[in-house]
Amino acid sequence: MTAPAPAPRITVIGTGYLGATHAICMAVLGYDVLGVDVDPGKIERLTAGEVPFFEPGLPELLTKALDSGRLRFTTDPAEAAEFGDVHFICVGTPQLKGSHAADLSHVDSSVEALARHLRRPALVVGKSTVPVGTAARLTELVQRVAPAGKDVQLAWNPEFLREGYAVEDSLRPDRLVFGVASEWAEQRLRAAFAPVIEQGTPVVVTDLPTAELVKVAANSFLATKISYINAMAEVCEATGADVTALATALGHDDRIGARFLKPGLGFGGGCLPKDIRAFTHRAEELGVGQAVAFLREVDGINQRRRARTVDLVRELTGGELEGVRVTTLGAAFKPNSDDIRDAPALDVARTLHRAGARVTVVDPAATENARRAFPELEYGTDAISAATGADVVLLLTEWTQFREIDPHAMGAVVARRRIVDGRHALDPVEWRAAGWEYRALGRP
Ligand code: UDX
Numbered sequence: 001m002t003a004p005a006p007a008p009r010i011t012v013i014g015t016g017y018l019g020a021t022h023a024i025c026m027a028v029l030g031y032d033v034l035g036v037d038v039d040p041g042k043i044e045r046l047t048a049g050e051v052p053f054f055e056p057g058l059p060e061l062l063t064k065a066l067d068s069g070r071l072r073f074t075t076d077p078a079e080a081a082e083f084g085d086v087h088f089i090c091v092g093t094p095q096l097k098g099s100h101a102a103d104l105s106h107v108d109s110s111v112e113a114l115a116r117h118l119r120r121p122a123l124v125v126g127k128s129t130v131p132v133g134t135a136a137r138l139t140e141l142v143q144r145v146a147p148a149g150k151d152v153q154l155a156w157n158p159e160f161l162r163e164g165y166a167v168e169d170s171l172r173p174d175r176l177v178f179g180v181a182s183e184w185a186e187q188r189l190r191a192a193f194a195p196v197i198e199q200g201t202p203v204v205v206t207d208l209p210t211a212e213l214v215k216v217a218a219n220s221f222l223a224t225k226i227s228y229i230n231a232m233a234e235v236c237e238a239t240g241a242d243v244t245a246l247a248t249a250l251g252h253d254d255r256i257g258a259r260f261l262k263p264g265l266g267f268g269g270g271c272l273p274k275d276i277r278a279f280t281h282r283a284e285e286l287g288v289g290q291a292v293a294f295l296r297e298v299d300g301i302n303q304r305r306r307a308r309t310v311d312l313v314r315e316l317t318g319g320e321l322e323g324v325r326v327t328t329l330g331a332a333f334k335p336n337s338d339d340i341r342d343a344p345a346l347d348v349a350r351t352l353h354r355a356g357a358r359v360t361v362v363d364p365a366a367t368e369n370a371r372r373a374f375p376e377l378e379y380g381t382d383a384i385s386a387a388t389g390a391d392v393v394l395l396l397t398e399w400t401q402f403r404e405i406d407p408h409a410m411g412a413v414v415a416r417r418r419i420v421d422g423r424h425a426l427d428p429v430e431w432r433a434a435g436w437e438y439r440a441l442g443r444p
Helices: 017-028 040-047 058-068 077-083 105-115 134-145 166-171 183-192 194-198 208-239 243-251 272-285 294-317 344-354 367-373 407-411 428-433
Strands: 010-013 033-036 071-074 086-089 122-126 152-156 176-179 203-206 325-329 358-362 392-395 418-421 437-439
Touching (some): 010 017, 010 105, 017 058, 017 071, 033 077, 040 071, 058 166, 122 183, 134 208, 152 176, 152 208, 294 392, 294 418, 294 437, 325 344, 407 428, 418 428
Parallel strands (some): 325 358, 325 392, 418 437
């Protein structure tokens, strides 16, 4: 048996959503951590104890980590190279403009900037979601550029954290995946996650391409599950069947399971939509496009839910949208988040606006982000005042405060009691009893 390695010093390159969370959680777990970013504004805010995005529980942990003296931030890659034994790459891989491929420019530039200064043995660990084959390419890049040459190794450790549950998912993950090219790299990673492994977390040790694939395979599966139940909603709509009862019945089968089987407006966010597109693109490059051709359909079903939600509004207003006053409850791509990337709610709001409706959006956390991106929409401060005078109300992001709205209280302020429940979050019996016309995708 090898003796337990001493705790490595850790750097986290890229302090966006993934990186900031990882840096803070690693410091809380007891490691000395240096967070690195090219954006001095982000570094200033984090150093001052401010988390630059909405994530429950994270601000408290940032304060705790800073107070412990184990967490610092910098913009200097040379300082990072000097400090760290294990360097986690956590920069973004957004969808490339005008293509389905992933944009790897941040990964390449951050790895290269770090590698230039690596003068002693170190492990560079990719966490970003990348097309399979990237790790092999980066290994070559790092060993060519680093003064320490082949003493610098590369590993892949995909990250599965969900927004809204990022702290829990980081401190108590379902599993750890270590994609490694040597026993040394595996031992370094085991040392970097010792407290998590001691909790009994399963560790899957594999090669680099498999580790890269795990992340996109997991997100593709989740996207497929959501689109599957939404495809069933389309069939329900044509037959008068009820997709919520159908989903409940399917979910009781242990082999299927109820999670990610919630029908409605479908998936959005910074991961699922771009990951399935990048995966399709990469598979085509590799000559196995047919194997994941179904992901195009998964994407198509998901987009149709947005269009169909707009149709439900038209059905309620007799086809006319010009001048119709609409209130949309929700802007974020899901509750407990201020993230509006590919948010289904805002897509629906903008389509209604373009069709001539007067749209007021309300969201507990994402209003500022939404206003910056779509200044043409109007924004309210709370659900009841935003719904005052509305001809149609839509629930598009299932925040708890929207689920708990009293249909009588809201009924008293709207012009017409008409609601589209885009997330199957309300009780139709209760809303209909309060005099509302209630419509939801896939329900009679
Ligand atoms: C996802 C993965 O879950 C996570 O493991 C990965 O690391 C990053 O991508 P996230 O984007 O935070 O996480 O959101 P998630 O909770 O997965 O929800 C994705 C979307 O699916 C949301 O828009 C949500 O509203 C929608 N969704 C989810 C459904 O429409 N139905 C469901 O049953 C579940």
